[in-house]
Amino acid sequence: MNILVAPLNWGLGHATRCIPIINALLDNGFNPILASDGTALTLLKKEFPNLLTLELPSYNVEYAKKASNFKWKIIKNSPKTINAILQEKKIIKSWIKEYNLLGIISDNRLGVHSKKVPSVFITHQLTVLSGRTTYISSKVHQFFIKKFNECWVPDYKDVPNLTGKLGHLKDSNLNLKYIGILSRLEKQQLPLVxxxxxxxxxxxxxxxxxxxxxxxxxxxxxxxxxxxxxxxxxxxxxxxxxxxxxxxxxxxxxxxxxxxxxxxxxxxxxxxxxxxxxxxxxxxxxxxxxxxxxxxxxxxxxxxxxxxxxxxxxxxxxxxxxxxxxYKGLNNLEITNNWAELFSLFQA
The missing domain is CATH 3.40.50.2000 (Glycogen Phosphorylase B;)
Structure with missing residues (x-):
């Protein structure tokens, strides 16, 4: 019942939104194995000290100091990113045998998938905004998403939703599942400090x-x-x-x-x-x-x-x-994640 959960190390958001998925896997009788690099991996180790953690190659994500240079910094780093994706594919092939993986959940790690076990991709960016190159960057991203059995979008399919055009396409042949908000946090009525x-x-x-x-x-x-x-x-x-x-x-x-x-x-x-x-x-x-x-x-x-x-x-x-x-502030749209139904992919 081993499921590999592998978030991208790009800030902390990909790792933190995987925390409720990891907890749900544990609640449903699965054994999550965690994989990432850098601060994302360090965070997961602190949150789940009793789970096995593995290291994946770094995408070497760096931001430019000036906003105008952001896109060119990403393009400059792209050879390192492509190399990391290729390394991921080789590593995953060996891990499937070594750790007897039943399935894979990848949060924006493009090379973490396999034809041998059900593989899920998590993203809220079906459209990848990049200025004048948005069409190209979106098509490239969707090309990688197609290699996975399912794509889980952490949002709501209908209006109101949080992602707008990022997480919603007019026409798509991707196998999309809208799974609602992913948050590790719960609302509490506490005195303001x-x-x-x-x-x-x-x-x-x-x-x-x-x-x-x-x-x-x-x-x-x-x-x-x-x-x-x-x-x-x-x-x-x-x-x-x-x-x-x-x-x-x-x-x-x-x-x-x-x-x-x-x-x-x-x-x-x-x-x-x-x-x-x-x-x-x-x-x-x-x-x-x-x-x-x-x-x-x-x-x-x-x-x-x-x-x-x-x-x-x-x-x-x-x-x-x-x-x-x-301003009104943000509101919870109160749709519960149906984890048993989502995880049935791995038990088929």
Whole structure:
């Protein structure tokens, strides 16, 4: 009953949204084997210390310092990415025999699949926005998705939904299953402790650039703040400076409690973060990663719907948070994941 779960190491979102899938596999009698690299693998080891973890090749994802260079940085790194995908395919072939795999669940790792066992691809990006090259990047992504038995989209098929054109195609021959929101967090009715929560994530150098900017912005802010840097390190580090409590990272239960105890959340508009905030029905402010078309689209879409305000990183000022009361905030659409039905693929 061994199922390989392999999220991409691109920020922490792919790994964190796999946590509810891993827990559901355990609840349904399967034995998850976890595979990734870098901080994503480190996070999974901390969350599931008793499960077997394996290392996959890195896609070497790097962000440019300037938004205008984002696409070209990705193109420049593409030979390394292609090499990693080819290595993945060889490794998976050997792991199927070595670990007697019954199935594979890949969150955006393009080479983690096999014709010998049922393979699932998880993505919210059926359309991959890349400016003028959106058509090409989307077709390339869909080419890889076709190699999997099923594609699970963590969203709702009909309106209202969270992904818009990212996760919905007018015409498609892909074997798509819309599985609802994927979040490791649960809503709790707790007294408010923090006026503002800052939740950072994503690859460098943009994570550090935003951290440095926000620390400067907070110099004259007198309300109570919890600042989670999103740096997965060997030990948790907590520092208190005046009205701000800094954490390098939090694991699931502590993060769940802290978000529930926070009045508003300032963060990136990464899709996993959006799903978490929708599950907890929080009010937020988004600063998309500069040059990342997907996050910019999601932030603009939610702002247009009157749900969450947003600003570009270089334009953001702390007074922008005063816009939040004029927006509705995110809501949980309350559709339960039918794990037994989804996992039947592996028992067929």
């Amino acid at each position: 923090y006026d503002l929560m800052i939740l950072l994530s994503g690859p460098e150098p943009q994570r550090t650039l935003l951290e440095e900017k926000l620390i400067i912005e907070l110099e004259n802010y007198n309300q109570k703040v919890v600042f989670i840097k999103g740096k997965i390190e060997a030990q948790q580090i907590v520092n208190v400076e005046k009205n701000i409590t800094f954490y390098n990272y939090m694991q699931t239960k502590e993060l769940e409690k802290t978000i529930n105890e926070s009045e508003i959340v300032l963060c990136r508009s990464g899709y996993t973060t959006i799903m978490d905030l929708a599950k907890l029905e929080k009010k937020a402010f988004f600063i998309p990663t500069p040059g990342q078309f997907e996050q910019e689209y999601l932030a603009k879409r939610l702002k247009k719907q009157g749900l969450v305000p947003t600003a570009k990183q270089d334009k953001f000022k702390l007074e922008n948070l005063n816009e939040i009361p004029f």
